Amino acid sequence: GAGVSQTPSNKVTEKGKYVELRCDPISGHTALYWYRQSLGQGPEFLIYFQGTGAADDSGLPNDRFFAVRPEGSVSTLKIQRTERGDSAVYLCASSRSGQGLNNVLTFGAGSRLTVL
Amino acid sequence: DQQVKQNSPSLSVQEGRISILNCDYTNSMFDYFLWYKKYPAEGPTFLISISSIKDKNEDGRFTVFLNKSAKHLSLHIVPSQPGDSAVYFCAARTSGGSNYKLTFGKGTLLTVNP
Numbered sequence: 001g002a003g004v005s006q007t008p009s010n011k012v013t014e015k016g017k018y019v020e021l022r023c024d025p026i027s028g029h030t031a032l033y034w035y036r037q038s039l040g041q042g043p044e045f046l047i048y049f050q051g052t053g054a055a056d057d058s059g060l061p062n063d064r065f066f067a068v069r070p071e072g073s074v075s076t077l078k079i080q081r082t083e084r085g086d087s088a089v090y091l092c093a094s095s096r097s098g099q100g101l102n103n104v105l106t107f108g109a110g111s112r113l114t115v116l
Numbered sequence: 117d118q119q120v121k122q123n124s125p126s127l128s129v130q131e132g133r134i135s136i137l138n139c140d141y142t143n144s145m146f147d148y149f150l151w152y153k154k155y156p157a158e159g160p161t162f163l164i165s166i167s168s169i170k171d172k173n174e175d176g177r178f179t180v181f182l183n184k185s186a187k188h189l190s191l192h193i194v195p196s197q198p199g200d201s202a203v204y205f206c207a208a209r210t211s212g213g214s215n216y217k218l219t220f221g222k223g224t225l226l227t228v229n230p
Contacts (some may be wrong), residue, residue: 004159031216033216035218040222041222042120042122042205042207042220042221042222042223043160043205043218043220044220045217045218045219048216048217055216056214056216056217059217091159091160093159095216098216099215099216100215103215103216104150104162104165105162105218106159106161106162107152107159107160107161108159109157109158109159110159
């Protein structure tokens with residue numbers, strides 16, 4: 001597509017529930033990223049995919065968070081046993097290669113997660 | 117530990133005047149810097165960048181200045197327009213093994229008044 005598409009745009013869930021957030025990157029972009037933006041903060045890195053593999057998942061806060069990109073295109077961020085502190089906007093971005101000075105990330109509009 | 121700091125949460129400027137947004141960083145390994153602009157309910161969009169080998173980069177009304185010795189950069193918008201009203205994020209990365217990873221500041225909300 002023309003841009004990075006994220007669904008749902010808004011998700012309200014109860015503490016303890018399981019949540020999936022989807023990202024559809026720009027066609028042809030091999031690199032995909034997830035960031036999390038909490039209230040009053042800048043985006044924080046969660047995970048980076050190069051193709052199908054997670055090249056760096058060092059930003060995932062704990063083992064309740066997991067992300068996949070099985071075919072090297074669409075990615076799903078999965079959060080188990082959600083907690084109120086998980087409430088944030090989850091941003092997905094993609095870029096052509098993931099490397100080089102001209103590696104500019106294009107972000108989606110984000111998925112706003114609210115855990116009650 | 118905030119490695120990229122934007123100490124002004126907000127800035128208000130009159131249309132036609134200059135807007136100056138500031139950013140400081142602490143990690144001396146950062147050598148590439150970017151500014152992103154974000155409107156409500158939209159994702160951040162890339163605005164302008166600068167490599168540490170330069171001290172200035174200009175693109176139309178937008179100029180970014182880098183002072184490596186002070187670990188400080190600034191974004192100048194001249195002249196400011198009401199459509200520039202948005203949150204501006206400063207971001208930085210290294211050229212090493214993790215050069216795909218951006219570290220963002222908390223952002224500065226710019227309001228340009230007509």
